[in-house]
Amino acid sequence: MKKITACLLLFCLLFSLCAYAEDNGADTIEAIYENLLPTPDGLYRAQKDGKWGKIDAEENIALPFTWDYLGEESEARTLILSDNRYGYLSPDGSLAILPSYPLARSFHNGYAAVMLEGKWGFIDKNGNTQIAHEYEEVSNFRDGLACVKKDGMFGYIDENGKTVIDFTYTEAYDFSDGLACVCIDGKYGYINADGMAAITAEYDMAFPFSENLAAVCKNGKWGYIDKNGKPTIALTYSHAAPFANGKASIRKNGKMGIIDINEDLIFPAKFEEIGTLNGGLYPVKTNGKWGFADESGNMKIEASFDAALPFSGNAAAVMSGELWGLINQNGEPLTDAVYSELSYGHNAKIIFRTEDGLYGLMAIPEKPKPSIQNPAGGRNYIYLKIGNPEIDICGETQTLLAAPVIENDRTLLPIRAVAEALGASVDWDGETKKITIAKKDTEIILKLASTRALVNGIYYPLDVAPFLSDDTTMVPLRFVTQTLGVTPEWNGETKEIYLYY
Numbered sequence: 001m002k003k004i005t006a007c008l009l010l011f012c013l014l015f016s017l018c019a020y021a022e023d024n025g026a027d028t029i030e031a032i033y034e035n036l037l038p039t040p041d042g043l044y045r046a047q048k049d050g051k052w053g054k055i056d057a058e059e060n061i062a063l064p065f066t067w068d069y070l071g072e073e074s075e076a077r078t079l080i081l082s083d084n085r086y087g088y089l090s091p092d093g094s095l096a097i098l099p100s101y102p103l104a105r106s107f108h109n110g111y112a113a114v115m116l117e118g119k120w121g122f123i124d125k126n127g128n129t130q131i132a133h134e135y136e137e138v139s140n141f142r143d144g145l146a147c148v149k150k151d152g153m154f155g156y157i158d159e160n161g162k163t164v165i166d167f168t169y170t171e172a173y174d175f176s177d178g179l180a181c182v183c184i185d186g187k188y189g190y191i192n193a194d195g196m197a198a199i200t201a202e203y204d205m206a207f208p209f210s211e212n213l214a215a216v217c218k219n220g221k222w223g224y225i226d227k228n229g230k231p232t233i234a235l236t237y238s239h240a241a242p243f244a245n246g247k248a249s250i251r252k253n254g255k256m257g258i259i260d261i262n263e264d265l266i267f268p269a270k271f272e273e274i275g276t277l278n279g280g281l282y283p284v285k286t287n288g289k290w291g292f293a294d295e296s297g298n299m300k301i302e303a304s305f306d307a308a309l310p311f312s313g314n315a316a317a318v319m320s321g322e323l324w325g326l327i328n329q330n331g332e333p334l335t336d337a338v339y340s341e342l343s344y345g346h347n348a349k350i351i352f353r354t355e356d357g358l359y360g361l362m363a364i365p366e367k368p369k370p371s372i373q374n375p376a377g378g379r380n381y382i383y384l385k386i387g388n389p390e391i392d393i394c395g396e397t398q399t400l401l402a403a404p405v406i407e408n409d410r411t412l413l414p415i416r417a418v419a420e421a422l423g424a425s426v427d428w429d430g431e432t433k434k435i436t437i438a439k440k441d442t443e444i445i446l447k448l449a450s451t452r453a454l455v456n457g458i459y460y461p462l463d464v465a466p467f468l469s470d471d472t473t474m475v476p477l478r479f480v481t482q483t484l485g486v487t488p489e490w491n492g493e494t495k496e497i498y499l500y501y
Helices: 002-023 416-421 477-483
Strands: 035-038 044-048 051-055 061-067 069-074 077-082 085-089 095-101 112-116 119-123 129-135 145-150 153-158 163-169 171-176 179-184 187-191 197-203 214-218 221-225 231-237 247-252 255-260 265-271 282-286 289-293 299-305 316-320 323-327 341-344 349-353 359-363 381-385 388-393 396-399 405-407 410-413 425-429 434-439 442-447 452-455 458-461 467-469 472-476 489-491 496-500
Touching: 035 349, 035 359, 044 061, 044 069, 051 069, 061 069, 061 077, 077 095, 095 112, 112 129, 129 145, 145 163, 145 171, 153 171, 163 179, 171 458, 179 197, 197 214, 214 231, 231 247, 247 265, 265 282, 282 299, 299 316, 316 341, 323 341, 381 416, 388 416, 410 477, 416 425, 416 477, 442 477, 452 477, 472 477
Parallel strands: none
Antiparallel strands: 035 044, 044 051, 051 061, 069 077, 077 085, 085 095, 112 119, 119 129, 145 153, 153 163, 171 179, 179 187, 187 197, 214 221, 221 231, 247 255, 255 265, 282 289, 289 299, 316 323, 341 349, 349 359, 381 388, 381 496, 388 396, 405 410, 410 472, 425 434, 434 442, 442 452, 452 458, 467 472, 489 496
Protein backbone atom coordinates (compact mmCIF):
# COMPACT_ATOMS: atom_id res chain seq x y z
CA MET A 1 0.00 0.00 0.00
CA LYS A 2 2.85 2.40 0.88
CA LYS A 3 4.50 1.66 -2.49
CA ILE A 4 1.26 2.37 -4.37
CA THR A 5 0.76 5.66 -2.48
CA ALA A 6 4.35 6.72 -3.18
CA CYS A 7 3.96 5.96 -6.88
CA LEU A 8 0.73 7.96 -7.02
CA LEU A 9 2.38 10.91 -5.31
CA LEU A 10 5.32 10.74 -7.72
CA PHE A 11 2.95 10.55 -10.70
CA CYS A 12 1.01 13.60 -9.46
CA LEU A 13 4.19 15.54 -8.93
CA LEU A 14 5.49 14.77 -12.42
CA PHE A 15 2.08 15.57 -13.92
CA SER A 16 1.93 18.92 -12.13
CA LEU A 17 5.43 19.84 -13.33
CA CYS A 18 4.54 18.96 -16.94
CA ALA A 19 1.26 20.88 -16.64
CA TYR A 20 3.13 23.91 -15.29
CA ALA A 21 5.43 23.99 -18.34
CA GLU A 22 2.51 23.54 -20.73
CA ASP A 23 0.17 26.01 -19.01
CA ASN A 24 2.78 28.77 -19.08
CA GLY A 25 2.17 28.88 -22.82
CA ALA A 26 5.75 28.13 -23.88
CA ASP A 27 7.93 25.27 -25.05
CA THR A 28 10.70 25.36 -22.46
CA ILE A 29 14.08 23.86 -21.74
CA GLU A 30 14.46 22.92 -18.09
CA ALA A 31 15.82 25.73 -15.91
CA ILE A 32 19.10 24.25 -14.66
CA TYR A 33 21.61 27.08 -15.22
CA GLU A 34 22.90 29.66 -12.74
CA ASN A 35 23.53 32.08 -15.63
CA LEU A 36 22.52 32.08 -19.28
CA LEU A 37 23.61 34.75 -21.78
CA PRO A 38 23.39 34.95 -25.61
CA THR A 39 26.59 35.31 -27.63
CA PRO A 40 27.07 36.88 -31.10
CA ASP A 41 27.79 33.45 -32.65
CA GLY A 42 24.23 32.25 -31.97
CA LEU A 43 25.19 30.20 -28.91
CA TYR A 44 24.74 30.81 -25.17
CA ARG A 45 27.24 31.26 -22.37
CA ALA A 46 25.95 29.19 -19.48
CA GLN A 47 26.94 28.52 -15.88
CA LYS A 48 26.12 25.18 -14.32
CA ASP A 49 27.29 23.84 -10.96
CA GLY A 50 29.53 26.89 -10.63
CA LYS A 51 31.35 26.35 -13.95
CA TRP A 52 30.93 28.14 -17.29
CA GLY A 53 30.64 26.68 -20.78
CA LYS A 54 28.55 27.11 -23.94
CA ILE A 55 25.35 25.50 -25.19
CA ASP A 56 23.30 25.81 -28.36
CA ALA A 57 19.56 26.51 -28.57
CA GLU A 58 18.77 22.80 -28.14
CA GLU A 59 20.94 22.62 -25.00
CA ASN A 60 23.70 20.65 -26.70
CA ILE A 61 27.07 21.42 -25.10
CA ALA A 62 29.23 23.47 -27.47
CA LEU A 63 32.00 24.13 -24.93
CA PRO A 64 32.39 22.00 -21.78
CA PHE A 65 31.56 23.48 -18.37
CA THR A 66 35.16 23.95 -17.27
CA TRP A 67 35.79 27.60 -16.44
CA ASP A 68 35.16 29.82 -13.41
CA TYR A 69 34.02 32.53 -15.86
CA LEU A 70 33.56 32.75 -19.62
CA GLY A 71 33.38 36.02 -21.55
CA GLU A 72 32.17 36.68 -25.09
CA GLU A 73 34.35 35.71 -28.03
CA SER A 74 36.03 38.79 -29.53
CA GLU A 75 38.47 38.73 -32.42
CA ALA A 76 38.88 34.93 -32.21
CA ARG A 77 39.71 35.02 -28.49
CA THR A 78 37.42 34.25 -25.56
CA LEU A 79 38.18 35.57 -22.08
CA ILE A 80 38.18 32.85 -19.38
CA LEU A 81 38.84 32.71 -15.63
CA SER A 82 40.57 29.81 -13.90
CA ASP A 83 41.90 29.78 -10.32
CA ASN A 84 41.46 33.58 -10.06
CA ARG A 85 43.55 34.22 -13.19
CA TYR A 86 42.31 35.32 -16.62
CA GLY A 87 43.41 33.87 -19.93
CA TYR A 88 42.02 33.34 -23.43
CA LEU A 89 40.66 30.49 -25.56
CA SER A 90 41.00 29.90 -29.29
CA PRO A 91 37.81 29.37 -31.37
CA ASP A 92 38.25 25.59 -31.06
CA GLY A 93 38.14 25.83 -27.24
CA SER A 94 41.86 25.22 -26.68
CA LEU A 95 43.95 27.55 -24.54
CA ALA A 96 45.49 30.32 -26.62
CA ILE A 97 46.88 32.34 -23.69
CA LEU A 98 47.41 30.70 -20.30
CA PRO A 99 45.45 32.14 -17.34
CA SER A 100 48.05 34.51 -15.88
CA TYR A 101 46.35 37.82 -15.17
CA PRO A 102 44.40 38.96 -12.08
CA LEU A 103 42.32 41.26 -14.34
CA ALA A 104 41.83 41.25 -18.10
CA ARG A 105 39.46 42.48 -20.82
CA SER A 106 38.35 41.22 -24.21
CA PHE A 107 40.36 41.88 -27.37
CA HIS A 108 39.71 45.06 -29.32
CA ASN A 109 41.55 46.07 -32.50
CA GLY A 110 44.11 43.33 -31.94
CA TYR A 111 44.95 44.24 -28.32
CA ALA A 112 43.66 43.16 -24.92
CA ALA A 113 44.18 45.17 -21.74
CA VAL A 114 45.57 42.99 -18.94
CA MET A 115 46.86 43.72 -15.45
CA LEU A 116 50.07 42.57 -13.81
CA GLU A 117 51.34 43.69 -10.39
CA GLY A 118 48.60 46.28 -10.13
CA LYS A 119 49.32 47.99 -13.48
CA TRP A 120 47.60 47.75 -16.85
CA GLY A 121 49.26 47.03 -20.18
CA PHE A 122 48.35 45.44 -23.51
CA ILE A 123 49.04 42.04 -25.07
CA ASP A 124 48.56 40.65 -28.60
CA LYS A 125 46.62 37.52 -29.54
CA ASN A 126 49.63 35.32 -28.82
CA GLY A 127 49.96 36.68 -25.28
CA ASN A 128 53.04 38.77 -26.05
CA THR A 129 53.29 42.05 -24.14
CA GLN A 130 53.03 44.86 -26.67
CA ILE A 131 52.66 47.79 -24.29
CA ALA A 132 54.30 47.70 -20.86
CA HIS A 133 52.28 47.38 -17.65
CA GLU A 134 52.63 50.90 -16.26
CA TYR A 135 49.15 52.43 -16.26
CA GLU A 136 46.58 52.87 -13.50
CA GLU A 137 43.64 52.89 -15.91
CA VAL A 138 43.29 52.13 -19.60
CA SER A 139 40.58 52.11 -22.25
CA ASN A 140 40.40 50.29 -25.58
CA PHE A 141 42.13 51.66 -28.67
CA ARG A 142 39.88 53.83 -30.82
CA ASP A 143 41.05 55.78 -33.84
CA GLY A 144 44.50 54.32 -33.11
CA LEU A 145 44.74 55.89 -29.64
CA ALA A 146 43.96 54.69 -26.12
CA CYS A 147 43.14 56.90 -23.16
CA VAL A 148 45.33 55.87 -20.21
CA LYS A 149 46.08 57.12 -16.71
CA LYS A 150 49.56 57.45 -15.25
CA ASP A 151 50.67 59.13 -12.03
CA GLY A 152 47.10 60.33 -11.48
CA MET A 153 46.67 62.11 -14.83
CA PHE A 154 45.20 61.07 -18.18
CA GLY A 155 46.83 61.14 -21.58
CA TYR A 156 46.87 59.12 -24.81
CA ILE A 157 49.19 56.50 -26.28
CA ASP A 158 49.38 54.96 -29.75
CA GLU A 159 49.43 51.26 -30.59
CA ASN A 160 53.21 51.18 -30.12
CA GLY A 161 52.85 52.44 -26.55
CA LYS A 162 54.26 55.86 -27.45
CA THR A 163 52.83 58.83 -25.57
CA VAL A 164 51.30 61.08 -28.24
CA ILE A 165 49.27 63.36 -25.95
CA ASP A 166 50.86 64.24 -22.62
CA PHE A 167 49.38 63.27 -19.24
CA THR A 168 47.82 66.62 -18.40
CA TYR A 169 44.10 65.89 -17.92
CA THR A 170 42.21 65.08 -14.73
CA GLU A 171 39.52 63.44 -16.89
CA ALA A 172 39.60 62.24 -20.47
CA TYR A 173 37.48 60.06 -22.73
CA ASP A 174 38.02 57.94 -25.83
CA PHE A 175 38.38 59.47 -29.28
CA SER A 176 35.19 59.47 -31.33
CA ASP A 177 34.73 61.07 -34.75
CA GLY A 178 38.32 62.32 -34.51
CA LEU A 179 37.88 64.25 -31.25
CA ALA A 180 38.17 63.38 -27.56
CA CYS A 181 36.32 64.96 -24.66
CA VAL A 182 38.67 66.17 -21.87
CA CYS A 183 38.33 68.10 -18.63
CA ILE A 184 40.45 71.20 -18.03
CA ASP A 185 40.09 73.14 -14.77
CA GLY A 186 36.66 71.59 -14.15
CA LYS A 187 35.28 72.38 -17.61
CA TYR A 188 34.84 70.07 -20.58
CA GLY A 189 36.06 70.59 -24.12
CA TYR A 190 37.53 68.61 -27.00
CA ILE A 191 41.00 67.95 -28.40
CA ASN A 192 42.15 66.52 -31.73
CA ALA A 193 44.53 63.61 -32.28
CA ASP A 194 47.50 65.97 -32.06
CA GLY A 195 46.46 67.04 -28.57
CA MET A 196 45.48 70.52 -29.73
CA ALA A 197 42.33 72.18 -28.41
CA ALA A 198 39.60 71.79 -31.02
CA ILE A 199 36.71 73.12 -28.92
CA THR A 200 37.27 75.37 -25.89
CA ALA A 201 36.69 73.76 -22.50
CA GLU A 202 33.62 75.74 -21.40
CA TYR A 203 30.98 73.11 -20.69
CA ASP A 204 29.84 71.76 -17.33
CA MET A 205 29.20 68.29 -18.82
CA ALA A 206 29.77 66.76 -22.25
CA PHE A 207 29.38 63.49 -24.13
CA PRO A 208 31.74 62.14 -26.81
CA PHE A 209 30.88 62.98 -30.43
CA SER A 210 28.44 60.71 -32.20
CA GLU A 211 27.34 61.21 -35.80
CA ASN A 212 29.36 64.46 -35.87
CA LEU A 213 27.38 66.01 -33.01
CA ALA A 214 28.08 66.12 -29.27
CA ALA A 215 25.59 66.62 -26.44
CA VAL A 216 26.90 69.32 -24.08
CA CYS A 217 25.62 71.05 -20.94
CA LYS A 218 26.17 74.63 -19.83
CA ASN A 219 24.46 76.40 -16.94
CA GLY A 220 22.18 73.41 -16.45
CA LYS A 221 20.92 73.28 -20.06
CA TRP A 222 21.75 70.69 -22.70
CA GLY A 223 22.04 70.98 -26.47
CA TYR A 224 24.31 69.91 -29.31
CA ILE A 225 27.44 71.29 -30.98
CA ASP A 226 29.22 70.36 -34.21
CA LYS A 227 32.93 69.57 -34.56
CA ASN A 228 33.72 73.25 -34.93
CA GLY A 229 32.13 73.98 -31.58
CA LYS A 230 29.14 75.70 -33.17
CA PRO A 231 25.78 75.11 -31.42
CA THR A 232 23.58 73.34 -33.97
CA ILE A 233 20.77 72.65 -31.52
CA ALA A 234 20.37 75.31 -28.84
CA LEU A 235 21.07 74.46 -25.19
CA THR A 236 17.47 74.44 -24.00
CA TYR A 237 16.92 70.90 -22.67
CA SER A 238 17.18 69.55 -19.13
CA HIS A 239 18.98 66.53 -20.59
CA ALA A 240 20.11 65.29 -23.99
CA ALA A 241 21.55 61.94 -25.08
CA PRO A 242 24.02 61.27 -27.94
CA PHE A 243 22.64 60.80 -31.46
CA ALA A 244 22.26 57.28 -32.86
CA ASN A 245 20.84 56.51 -36.30
CA GLY A 246 19.92 60.17 -36.73
CA LYS A 247 17.85 60.30 -33.54
CA ALA A 248 18.45 61.47 -29.96
CA SER A 249 16.30 61.45 -26.83
CA ILE A 250 15.83 64.74 -25.00
CA ARG A 251 14.06 65.81 -21.83
CA LYS A 252 12.19 69.08 -21.35
CA ASN A 253 9.72 70.11 -18.65
CA GLY A 254 10.06 66.66 -17.11
CA LYS A 255 9.02 64.79 -20.27
CA MET A 256 11.08 62.79 -22.77
CA GLY A 257 10.91 63.14 -26.54
CA ILE A 258 13.01 62.24 -29.60
CA ILE A 259 14.46 64.72 -32.08
CA ASP A 260 16.34 64.43 -35.38
CA ILE A 261 19.49 66.34 -36.36
CA ASN A 262 17.32 69.27 -37.51
CA GLU A 263 15.70 69.40 -34.04
CA ASP A 264 12.40 68.33 -35.47
CA LEU A 265 10.42 66.49 -32.82
CA ILE A 266 9.89 63.04 -34.34
CA PHE A 267 8.42 61.59 -31.16
CA PRO A 268 6.33 63.84 -28.90
CA ALA A 269 7.73 64.92 -25.53
CA LYS A 270 4.83 63.71 -23.42
CA PHE A 271 6.07 60.58 -21.64
CA GLU A 272 8.04 60.14 -18.41
CA GLU A 273 10.38 57.58 -20.00
CA ILE A 274 10.89 56.21 -23.51
CA GLY A 275 12.53 52.89 -24.41
CA THR A 276 14.02 51.69 -27.68
CA LEU A 277 11.94 51.48 -30.86
CA ASN A 278 11.51 47.96 -32.18
CA GLY A 279 8.77 46.42 -34.27
CA GLY A 280 7.27 49.87 -34.81
CA LEU A 281 6.56 50.37 -31.10
CA TYR A 282 8.27 52.28 -28.27
CA PRO A 283 8.01 51.19 -24.63
CA VAL A 284 6.74 54.31 -22.84
CA LYS A 285 6.03 55.23 -19.25
CA THR A 286 3.11 57.44 -18.33
CA ASN A 287 1.51 58.03 -14.93
CA GLY A 288 3.93 55.56 -13.40
CA LYS A 289 3.03 52.64 -15.71
CA TRP A 290 4.53 51.24 -18.90
CA GLY A 291 2.82 50.56 -22.21
CA PHE A 292 3.65 50.87 -25.91
CA ALA A 293 3.20 53.72 -28.38
CA ASP A 294 3.67 53.88 -32.15
CA GLU A 295 6.16 56.19 -33.87
CA SER A 296 3.67 59.07 -33.74
CA GLY A 297 3.26 58.77 -29.98
CA ASN A 298 -0.20 57.17 -30.10
CA MET A 299 -0.78 54.55 -27.43
CA LYS A 300 -1.20 51.09 -28.94
CA ILE A 301 -0.92 48.97 -25.79
CA GLU A 302 -2.37 50.40 -22.59
CA ALA A 303 0.12 51.57 -19.95
CA SER A 304 -0.66 48.98 -17.29
CA PHE A 305 2.70 47.32 -16.63
CA ASP A 306 5.31 47.96 -13.96
CA ALA A 307 8.18 47.57 -16.46
CA ALA A 308 8.57 46.73 -20.14
CA LEU A 309 11.32 45.77 -22.59
CA PRO A 310 11.33 46.66 -26.31
CA PHE A 311 9.70 44.18 -28.69
CA SER A 312 11.76 41.36 -30.14
CA GLY A 313 9.92 40.03 -33.14
CA ASN A 314 6.28 39.65 -32.14
CA ALA A 315 6.91 39.49 -28.38
CA ALA A 316 7.76 41.91 -25.59
CA ALA A 317 8.64 41.12 -21.99
CA VAL A 318 6.47 42.99 -19.47
CA MET A 319 6.34 42.99 -15.68
CA SER A 320 3.19 42.76 -13.61
CA GLY A 321 3.84 43.06 -9.91
CA GLU A 322 7.19 41.36 -9.38
CA LEU A 323 6.98 38.79 -12.18
CA TRP A 324 7.49 38.88 -15.95
CA GLY A 325 5.55 37.48 -18.88
CA LEU A 326 5.30 37.95 -22.66
CA ILE A 327 2.73 39.85 -24.72
CA ASN A 328 2.24 40.20 -28.49
CA GLN A 329 1.83 43.42 -30.50
CA ASN A 330 -1.88 43.42 -29.76
CA GLY A 331 -1.16 43.44 -26.03
CA GLU A 332 -2.43 39.87 -25.63
CA PRO A 333 -0.53 37.62 -23.18
CA LEU A 334 1.63 34.94 -24.77
CA THR A 335 2.65 33.50 -21.39
CA ASP A 336 1.59 33.91 -17.80
CA ALA A 337 3.52 36.39 -15.66
CA VAL A 338 5.42 33.72 -13.71
CA TYR A 339 9.10 34.50 -14.39
CA SER A 340 11.40 36.50 -12.12
CA GLU A 341 13.41 37.66 -15.16
CA LEU A 342 13.12 37.58 -18.97
CA SER A 343 15.59 38.55 -21.70
CA TYR A 344 15.91 37.91 -25.42
CA GLY A 345 17.91 35.08 -26.97
CA HIS A 346 18.46 34.01 -30.57
CA ASN A 347 15.92 33.01 -33.21
CA ALA A 348 12.67 33.59 -31.33
CA LYS A 349 14.03 32.23 -28.06
CA ILE A 350 13.56 33.77 -24.61
CA ILE A 351 15.87 33.39 -21.62
CA PHE A 352 13.77 32.99 -18.49
CA ARG A 353 14.63 32.91 -14.81
CA THR A 354 12.49 31.04 -12.31
CA GLU A 355 11.76 32.20 -8.79
CA ASP A 356 14.39 29.78 -7.45
CA GLY A 357 17.04 31.71 -9.40
CA LEU A 358 17.75 29.24 -12.23
CA TYR A 359 17.73 30.02 -15.96
CA GLY A 360 16.39 28.19 -18.98
CA LEU A 361 15.32 28.77 -22.61
CA MET A 362 11.87 28.82 -24.15
CA ALA A 363 10.47 29.39 -27.61
CA ILE A 364 8.22 32.42 -28.10
CA PRO A 365 4.64 31.10 -28.36
CA GLU A 366 2.89 31.92 -31.63
CA LYS A 367 -0.64 32.14 -30.21
CA PRO A 368 -1.88 34.37 -27.38
CA LYS A 369 -2.81 32.79 -24.07
CA PRO A 370 -5.23 34.19 -21.46
CA SER A 371 -3.40 35.77 -18.53
CA ILE A 372 -3.57 34.10 -15.12
CA GLN A 373 -3.13 36.33 -12.11
CA ASN A 374 -0.09 35.53 -10.04
CA PRO A 375 -1.42 34.10 -6.77
CA ALA A 376 1.58 35.36 -4.82
CA GLY A 377 0.89 39.02 -5.71
CA GLY A 378 3.13 41.90 -4.67
CA ARG A 379 6.55 42.76 -6.04
CA ASN A 380 10.08 43.29 -4.77
CA TYR A 381 10.75 46.93 -3.98
CA ILE A 382 13.13 49.36 -2.34
CA TYR A 383 11.70 52.50 -0.73
CA LEU A 384 13.72 55.62 0.09
CA LYS A 385 12.95 59.18 1.06
CA ILE A 386 15.16 62.23 0.84
CA GLY A 387 16.38 63.25 4.31
CA ASN A 388 15.37 59.93 5.91
CA PRO A 389 18.17 57.42 6.65
CA GLU A 390 15.71 54.49 6.82
CA ILE A 391 15.42 52.21 3.79
CA ASP A 392 12.58 49.72 3.31
CA ILE A 393 13.52 46.62 1.29
CA CYS A 394 10.48 44.41 0.72
CA GLY A 395 9.08 45.25 4.15
CA GLU A 396 12.35 45.00 6.07
CA THR A 397 13.69 48.30 7.40
CA GLN A 398 17.38 49.15 7.65
CA THR A 399 19.15 52.35 8.66
CA LEU A 400 21.64 53.81 6.19
CA LEU A 401 24.85 55.45 7.37
CA ALA A 402 23.49 58.71 5.96
CA ALA A 403 20.16 59.91 4.61
CA PRO A 404 19.72 60.33 0.84
CA VAL A 405 20.35 63.88 -0.40
CA ILE A 406 19.82 65.82 -3.62
CA GLU A 407 22.77 67.43 -5.41
CA ASN A 408 22.49 68.95 -8.89
CA ASP A 409 19.01 67.40 -9.23
CA ARG A 410 20.40 63.95 -8.55
CA THR A 411 19.84 61.66 -5.54
CA LEU A 412 22.98 60.47 -3.74
CA LEU A 413 23.16 58.00 -0.88
CA PRO A 414 25.30 55.21 0.62
CA ILE A 415 24.81 52.65 -2.15
CA ARG A 416 25.66 49.33 -0.46
CA ALA A 417 22.18 48.38 0.81
CA VAL A 418 20.54 49.21 -2.55
CA ALA A 419 23.19 47.46 -4.63
CA GLU A 420 23.17 44.31 -2.51
CA ALA A 421 19.36 44.15 -2.65
CA LEU A 422 19.68 44.19 -6.46
CA GLY A 423 22.14 41.29 -6.32
CA ALA A 424 25.36 43.30 -6.71
CA SER A 425 28.50 43.38 -4.60
CA VAL A 426 30.14 46.59 -3.37
CA ASP A 427 33.82 47.09 -2.63
CA TRP A 428 35.50 50.23 -1.25
CA ASP A 429 39.22 50.90 -1.76
CA GLY A 430 40.27 53.48 0.81
CA GLU A 431 43.66 54.06 -0.79
CA THR A 432 42.40 54.86 -4.30
CA LYS A 433 39.04 56.24 -3.09
CA LYS A 434 37.23 53.95 -5.54
CA ILE A 435 33.89 52.19 -5.25
CA THR A 436 33.46 49.00 -7.31
CA ILE A 437 29.94 47.64 -7.85
CA ALA A 438 29.69 44.31 -9.64
CA LYS A 439 26.79 42.14 -10.81
CA LYS A 440 27.15 39.29 -13.29
CA ASP A 441 28.75 40.83 -16.42
CA THR A 442 28.47 44.44 -15.18
CA GLU A 443 31.27 46.22 -13.31
CA ILE A 444 30.87 49.87 -12.28
CA ILE A 445 33.85 51.79 -10.90
CA LEU A 446 33.25 55.19 -9.31
CA LYS A 447 35.76 57.49 -7.69
CA LEU A 448 35.34 60.25 -5.14
CA ALA A 449 35.15 63.74 -6.69
CA SER A 450 35.18 62.32 -10.26
CA THR A 451 32.33 63.02 -12.68
CA ARG A 452 33.08 59.95 -14.75
CA ALA A 453 32.29 56.29 -14.23
CA LEU A 454 34.01 53.24 -15.68
CA VAL A 455 31.46 50.62 -16.81
CA ASN A 456 32.93 47.43 -18.24
CA GLY A 457 36.03 49.33 -19.38
CA ILE A 458 34.18 52.28 -20.98
CA TYR A 459 33.99 55.73 -19.38
CA TYR A 460 30.67 57.54 -18.98
CA PRO A 461 30.05 61.06 -17.61
CA LEU A 462 28.16 61.56 -14.35
CA ASP A 463 25.85 64.49 -13.64
CA VAL A 464 27.29 64.67 -10.12
CA ALA A 465 30.44 63.19 -8.56
CA PRO A 466 30.48 60.86 -5.52
CA PHE A 467 31.55 62.63 -2.33
CA LEU A 468 32.22 62.05 1.35
CA SER A 469 29.71 63.19 3.97
CA ASP A 470 30.78 62.59 7.58
CA ASP A 471 33.07 59.74 6.44
CA THR A 472 30.25 58.17 4.40
CA THR A 473 30.55 57.82 0.62
CA MET A 474 27.55 59.24 -1.22
CA VAL A 475 26.95 57.80 -4.71
CA PRO A 476 24.54 58.81 -7.54
CA LEU A 477 21.56 56.45 -7.22
CA ARG A 478 20.03 56.65 -10.72
CA PHE A 479 23.27 56.01 -12.64
CA VAL A 480 24.11 52.92 -10.59
CA THR A 481 20.64 51.34 -10.54
CA GLN A 482 19.94 52.03 -14.23
CA THR A 483 23.29 50.46 -15.14
CA LEU A 484 22.17 47.42 -13.10
CA GLY A 485 18.87 47.38 -15.01
CA VAL A 486 16.49 49.08 -12.54
CA THR A 487 15.10 52.60 -13.06
CA PRO A 488 14.06 54.55 -9.93
CA GLU A 489 10.58 56.01 -9.76
CA TRP A 490 10.65 59.53 -8.28
CA ASN A 491 7.83 61.44 -6.59
CA GLY A 492 8.87 65.09 -6.65
CA GLU A 493 6.12 66.21 -4.28
CA THR A 494 6.87 63.75 -1.47
CA LYS A 495 10.62 63.32 -2.24
CA GLU A 496 10.10 59.55 -2.24
CA ILE A 497 11.88 56.97 -4.41
CA TYR A 498 10.74 53.47 -5.34
CA LEU A 499 12.78 50.85 -7.16
CA TYR A 500 10.88 47.76 -8.37
CA TYR A 501 12.85 44.65 -9.29
